[in-house]
Amino acid sequence: MPHPARQTVTLHDVAAAAGVSLATASRVLGGSSRTVAPGLRKRVLAAAERLRYTADASARAMRGMSDSLALVVDDLTTPSMAIMVAEMERRARTTGAFVTISATRGDPARQLETIRRVRALRPRALVLTSGRVDGDALSGRLLAELRAYEQDGGRVVVVGDTDLPFHSVGFDNHQAARRLGRYVAESGHRRVAIIAGVRGQAAATARTVGFVEGLRAGGVAEADVRIVHCAMMSREGGFEAAQRLVAEGRRGIDAIMAANDLIAVGALRALRQARVAVPEDVSLTGFDDIGPAVNVTPRLTTMALPIAYAGAEAIRLALGEPGAVTHVTVEGRLVVRNSTVERPAPSG
Known part of the structure; x- marks a missing residue:
């Protein structure tokens, strides 16, 4: 009934x-x-x-922009993204904004479709968080959709590497990685493997380039830097990549640099299983400084990124007063823990 x-x-x-x-x-x-x-x-x-x-939210949306805020992200399952989105939601809630969240796996076609659907709800602002947001994606259709939303009265904020003409919050992955690479080199390491993550992923690529530059600036020969990739930016990806390095005999490698902390944690497990001691045999570094970095033994030396701060800045730009387009660049901070050691200078 x-x-x-x-x-x-x-x-x-x-x-x-x-x-x-x-x-x-x-x-x-x-x-x-x-x-x-x-x-x-x-x-x-x-x-x-x-x-x-x-x-009646739908009626209010028909009259004009609603009080909602739309977050469009790559992947909600990673710890770094969870930290950022939680801070975004908390900050938005203090203003009375209602938050919706959609995940796109970083696929431009899914980003475009999601933005089109979100526009129908007329949110007050749209925050697009992705490793790389390209204005030329899908023959410019993504940019056109975001411009149309902005012309309707909405505000766009991009978190990540982008060339789009909107407010943005970006991480200086390249320079942060360069500082970490130089630290590893100046600690006496001379044969280094870089687990670079997924081939072609924007943030991982910037970090890898920075690692190499920093190592070379610190005295490591480019021929003594080995770069390996993994299928996922995850523990599993790091585990598999480190297993390959071990199976090949490590070739005298005395340090491994990972593109993020999760990859480093996976590598640590593989090294432990192979009875390779960290840091006595091989130093190990991560990147991001998320929870797992301090919940493993030994605790990871890493480059800390203020992920929550970046999320807060994105909301500030999304809900602030109208003004000129603002680009915020967030820098990293080196955190030295006990997964790395000083290596003695080679004799002779």
């Missing part, structure tokens, strides 16, 4: 039940920035709860 439809409760009903004006009820329940006296606010919220009032 079907349930009877629940009677629609309007904002007028809530205002009447709370004994306040319609304008006051709208300010409390509509996310207005105008201040409402605490007593009146409490009465409105109590009346709304008692009447089971739900704002």
